[in-house]
Amino acid sequence: MAEAGEKLRLLFQKEGRAVYISHLDLMRTMQRAFPRAGYALKYSEGFNPHPLISILLPLGVGTESQCELMDFSLTEGAALSELPGRLNRALPEGIAALSAYAGGRKARELKWLRVSGLLEYDRQTTEAALPGLAEFFARKSITIMKKTKRGEGESDIAPAIREIAFRPGAGGVALEAVVSAQEPTLNPEQLVNALRQLAPELAPDFAAFRRLEVYDTKMEVFR
Amino acid sequence: MDKRLKRILPRVQKPARYTGGEYNEIIKDKADVDLRVALCFPDVYEIGMSNVGTRILYGTMNALPGLWCERVFAPWGDFRTELKQAGIPLYALESGDPLSEFDALGFSIGYEMAYTTVLDMLDLGGIPLRSEERPGLLPLVFAGGTACCNPEPMAEYFDLMVLGEGEEADNEVLELLRQAKQEGWDKPRFLRAAAEIGGIWVPSLYAPGAGGAPEPKAGAPERVTKRIVRDFERSYFPTAPIVPSTEIVHDRVNLELFRGCVRGCRFCQAGQVYRPVRSRSAARLTEQGIESLKNTGYQEITLSSLSSSDYRGLGELCDGLMDYCRPRSIGLALPSLRADNFSMDLMRRVQAVRKAGLTFAPEAGTQQLRDAINKNVTEEDLLNSCRVAFAGGWNNVKLYFMLGLPTETDEDVLGIAQIANDVLHEWREYASNKNRGVRITISTSCFIPKPHTPFQWAAMVTREEYLRKVRLLRENIKARNVVYNWHDAETSVVEGVLSRGDRRVGDVIYEVWRQGGTLEAWSDYFDYARWEKAFASFGLDPAYYTTRPRARDEAFPWDRVDMGVTKAHLWREWEKSQAAELSPDCRAGCAGCGANKLTGGVCDG
The missing domain is CATH 3.30.70 (Alpha-Beta Plaits)
Incomplete structure (x- = not known):
């Protein structure tokens, strides 16, 4: 169970037709998939609020991956065990969440x-x-x-x-x-x-x- | 996926627009499908996917059991070259199957500049371009959309056209096609039967007559009246639309408040041909908006209609949506505001999340000319709106105008510069925060007379005259904070020809395509010299279509198409424009345009 605002990390894969989705478009796709799955992403404050998500190593167009990592936070507590399943029903073909967990190691490591x-x-x-x-x-x-x-x-x-x-x-x-x-x-x-x-x-x-x-x-x- | 495509996609721009696989895409089992339809949009994916009409039709067609409707868009130049080199025919996104495997290809044509792209898409799909080169029943190549209200320029290419709103008529045509396919009808039999369906125009049943007006052959209807959805309140709206995986132009939920417009601006084709006015209740729209947001995950919703601030339940709708949007950081946008009934209170409510720029379209620089075009907006209205906006913290205003309107003088042109100065003055006087500066953008386009409007009789200005007006305005806009953009003249000339063109223009379109013309709405690909050459090769003078004034009794190529509003009403409005006389909006007084006959007399008015 994750708490509201806690730093979370998602492990996901990207393959098939989804490999042609660019890094920026993938961010947009993720921003929309979470609310579709019933999760509210935490937003930045300020003049132009945007969801606080980041994907660790941007993946080039045309490359598949089974080890993508994305950092995010939710505005409410959530059961992490059921998050991938719910998210997968809201994701387009080719992108699949594998697991979600709290924390995660620092990106520079x-x-x-x-x-x-x-x-x-x-x-x-x-x-x-x-x-x-x-x-x-x-x-x-x-x-x-x-x-x-x-x-x-x-x-x-x-x-x-x-x-x-x-x-x-x-x-x-x-x-x-x-x-x-x-x-x-x-x-x-x-x-x-x-x-x-x-x-x-x-x-x-x-x-x-x-x-x-x-x-x-x-x-x-x-x- | 085709192995050749796998090699091509990584090296073209924005490949995600060519793959399909988006969320909410409709996939059917081919074993359960006996009629396959390709919904073709003659522009790139980002434009086509932003079109609400196309999204509605995708939903209504796919609601028919046994029918699978898929999407096809035009490829951008790099991908088009690759497809041709590899010999891969244009394909539909859902199945990846080439156009030749479809029973029907339906083109949605919102603007005339897309005509060459229609031909190019057919050719890329290996489909013969002219109707007579396709003797068999299948594939049926048909079209719909606003551009079809003048059916003549593309008459040689389409087997039939759907006039007016397609969500009911398209399905009637497709059910008939299914029957024809099962019973083995030939194409002439099918087309004769299709012409019996209301709103269906079959070009081959008409021969071009004197002055370019089509003459019905034996058995063809004298006139065809466009279709409308009578019960708009309960009509289908896509609340689970496809969510593109790549950014498109209108990347948000688009809620359709109403169809038609109460205003009657004399230059505006949409305002005339989408009549009568029919709206949805605020309660239903609130539900549809929230449902769409839930199903798409979009972070923005826009209220779209020809003049959204004329929607009666706007306050109630905005409140209903904001209750849902505010806690979720979802932005609500209100385009097509009118300067005369702009409400600061409303703007404050909807802009609680993000503060976007404000856009107004006064269209003309003086009251005299605004009256001539029946744009019921005064400079006072506009300045009032800007004043409250500046006081409320806005610092970005865009103003749209047209040059070359009927009766326009240099004084009218200079009036635009004056308005820019007056708006700037309001900012100096009333801005709540001057430190952030101000940006006023003036944009002008060249007025193009359109069929089924009071200005269908008008002469368009020459290219040289338009450019002279642009120069005059440019020289008179001096303030640093005012930016002036103008639309190029040559595209407007071509659009002018295509808009009021007859069947002979169809050959020009073909020739331009043959010389490489496609995606002509894009300045990247538009080539005026190609059009000039094509006109010359058929001995046609563009001026015949553009700058020639029409006599009252001239028979037009679009006269046999009934878009609801009568020609008598349009002529009355044309005469009033010459005297700069206003007509009230529909709610202040019915002008008897005739469109209410389509709903049996009722009109939101």
């Missing part, structure tokens, strides 16, 4: 992200691509050009990749990796970007990713 991905090749077999991929990501440094707010800059992404493995998957090469989620942030799309820049013959024609789990610096599951 989140460090690693486990992702899976599928690299699709139109012009070569996955078997042909596999050895080259493993070899490429075994390099000590992988320096790519990245667009930043201040223009283009060089960046070595190798230290931000803690683990990476490839195997044959359905319709392409399956990838599983643990990458740095914060400081620095490595968007899994950058793995494909690195191939395009440094080993174009290995670059897939399409890649899609799924977030599997988030961890702290010690690789303990982050909640």
Whole structure:
């Protein structure tokens, strides 16, 4: 049972058609789903009140996730055990609440992200691509050009990749990796970007990713 | 989902508008469905999903057992290119099935600039554009919406048009189509039977006659009268509408207070063709509003109608809604306020949560011209309203005007600048907090004469004359706190042609589409040169449709469409406008417009 105004955290997944909902639109969707489920989100004070919710690691459009975290507070007490079920009846297709709990660890303690991905090749077999991929990501440094707010800059992404493995998957090469989620942030799309820049013959024609789990610096599951 | 689409969606702008899957979307089992309807809106998702009419029809059609109505919107340019490159036909959001799998495609057309988009959507769906190129019964391609009150420009493309309100007539057409499909009728038989349904216009039953007015072929009705919902109080309203997962233009609950308008502004097509006035009770509207908020989770509700402050039960409704909204931080917005009956008390009540800007539409700069257009608002009304608003802490006022109205002189144009100055003066005198500054926005658009209005006989100003008026006004708006925006002239010329166009204009629309024209209501895609070329290639002069004054006895392309208000009434109003004579609003005195015949004599008036 959570008390009114208590800091709460929601674990949810986002997949299927919902992966095309952008971060900002997801915030709006959540703001509306809570009242539909009969929960009143706590609002900010002031001239233009808005619900006090925040989603920990904004997810890119097109990426699935089973480990999204959102902070929120309610204006009244609520039974947390029944919250996911009620919320799920009010959420659009593809978004599902998995659990809700009080508190949660500080966002800055989140460090690693486990992702899976599928690299699709139109012009070569996955078997042909596999050895080259493993070899490429075994390099000590992988320096790519990245667009930043201040223009283009060089960046070595190798230290931000803690683990990476490839195997044959359905319709392409399956990838599983643990990458740095914060400081620095490595968007899994950058793995494909690195191939395009440094080993174009290995670059897939399409890649899609799924977030599997988030961890702290010690690789303990982050909640 | 199509594998090709999965690759395309991440690289186009706002992909969530192309996927469906929103909350409250209606999904049916195809095994239980024997008639599939695509409700097509010839603009992008954000515009189409903001349209209350479309949402009503989605609900009324899906209420029919065995019928599944899905939504189709126009793709933005990036996604359109990708679809064409990949060879993916335009599809409906609910099932993802291409247009060619539907039994009927119904287009909702609120504005003429959407015509080329209609053709583009048909083409993207692999559907032949012209009615005669679709000899089979299916798919039926039909249309409804305000633009259909002049059926001629799009006559070659649609199999039939629904005149007036569609929530009852559409279902009658679709039930007939279901019977025709089951019994194997051919298309001519179906269309003849459909023409027997009230409000249904079948373009192929008419040939273009002298001066562009259609002539009925053997057996076709002489005139077709639009449909209305007689019992508006009890008619369907969608209280569980789809909640888009991406931001749309009107991203809130839209409550429809009433249909029609008591005012009779002579330039306003909606004010004439939506008559007679029918409203819902405040008690029912309060219920519908609260129900809609519960079902959508929206944090804002707006009271929409042509002139919401003319709604008799406005105070009661606002109080009822505010009791629900205030504790939940839900905002209540009141658009389309009139400056003459604006109530500060009301504004205070509804703006308890958020303080939005105020918008008024005096439409013209002098009393003389406001009288000519029958906009019963005085400058005193406007200044009073601004005074109380400034005193109450508002500091943002938007004022809408038109340039090029019949009888307009330069003095009328300069009057707009004067009003801006006077409003600014009110702020200086009465603002409760001057530290926050003030912003007064003046917007002008070019007046476009519309069918079924007293100004249907009027000459539109030339592009050059409109721009001269814009310059004149711009040079005379000097205050720093006043911002002046004007609508571009070329779009207005095209809209002017399409509005009062005849069947020949249909070829121009086709040619513009063929040269790449679509989403022409967007400045991103509008190309005037393309229209000029197309007019020239058919030997048509836009001026014939726009700047030419009409004689009293001219037969119009829309004369066989009866929108309720009689041509005799419109002519009386036209003559009064020339003398700058006012007509009272319906409640102060019935002017005998004729629309009450549609309800058997009753009118909210």
